[in-house]
Amino acid sequence: MSDESRLREEICRYGRSLFERGLTPGSSGNISLRLPDGGWLVTPTNASLGFLDPARISRLDDAGRLVSGDKPTKEIPLHSALYESRSEAKAIVHLHSTHAVAVSMLPEIDPRQVLPPLTPYYLMRTGGTALVPYYRPGDPAVADAIRGLAGKYSSVLLANHGPVVAGDSLEGAVFATEELEETAKLYLLLRNLNPRQLSPGQVADLVSHFGLTLPEPDDHAGHDHG
Numbered sequence: 737m738s739d740e741s742r743l744r745e746e747i748c749r750y751g752r753s754l755f756e757r758g759l760t761p762g763s764s765g766n767i768s769l770r771l772p773d774g775g776w777l778v779t780p781t782n783a784s785l786g787f788l789d790p791a792r793i794s795r796l797d798d799a800g801r802l803v804s805g806d807k808p809t810k811e812i813p814l815h816s817a818l819y820e821s822r823s824e825a826k827a828i829v830h831l832h833s834t835h836a837v838a839v840s841m842l843p844e845i846d847p848r849q850v851l852p853p854l855t856p857y858y859l860m861r862t863g864g865t866a867l868v869p870y871y872r873p874g875d876p877a878v879a880d881a882i883r884g885l886a887g888k889y890s891s892v893l894l895a896n897h898g899p900v901v902a903g904d905s906l907e908g909a910v911f912a913t914e915e916l917e918e919t920a921k922l923y924l925l926l927r928n929l930n931p932r933q934l935s936p937g938q939v940a941d942l943v944s945h946f947g948l949t950l951p952e953p954d955d956h957a958g959h960d961h962g
């Protein structure tokens with residue numbers, strides 16, 4: 737099997753797994769992978785991640801033109817801007833996972849740190865998450881909001897919409913998105929119960945032990961637009 741065939745299968749396998757676990761319902765969500773030649777594989781628009789066909793995955797060239805397969809997701813500007821700002825990223829996952837979407841609507845959310853440091857694994861997998869304001873799905877204007885994060889976040893929550901997470905492999909992007917969803921669930925379970933968070937010293941220990949790069953507390957991620 738060629739590398740590209742293997743990657744097509746991988747998109748379908750992870751898509752099915754995410755769908756079957758209820759992490760993105762209906763035809764919501766999309767996945768992309770960057771190929772060594774600069775082209776991409778992306779999920780087609782209006783396709784359920786649970787029922788993808790490897791042969792119908794959209795293949796784009798390095799200029800973003802459709803080369804084969806079905807019409808691509810309408811979120812190409814979103815994926816493209818995140819790849820642009822995270823040059824090492826190889827894959828991106830966007831989901832409508834319920835708890836993360838719920839958190840994106842809460843009034844107290846800090847756009848530079850959507851979730852507090854509740855668990856080590858959340859920080860290790862996501863490196864922290866930024867919130868960007870609401871944009872209509874497919875609106876190319878979301879790209880400027882992603883660029884406004886200056887490449888500091890690979891994990892982003894779109895307000896009233898869902899997470900979009902980049903990784904250095906599809907597995908990495910999927911694992912980080914799952915961790916964001918689980919931590920959003922914990923946050924909602926513990927909201928108003930004053931849970932103990934990781935202390936600054938415990939976070940610093942994780943940063944040094946695992947070589948994490950976390951955004952500085954004063955890094956700005958814009959909240960309002962329009």
Ligand SMILES: O=C(O)[C@@H](O)C(=O)COP(=O)(O)O
Binds near residue numbers: 781808811830
């Ligand atoms: O929320 C939306 O409409 C999109 O962001 C989405 O999740 C699915 O769109 P397509 O990938 O174009 O099907």
Ligand SMILES: [Zn+2]
Binds near residue numbers: 764
């Ligand atoms: Zn969406």
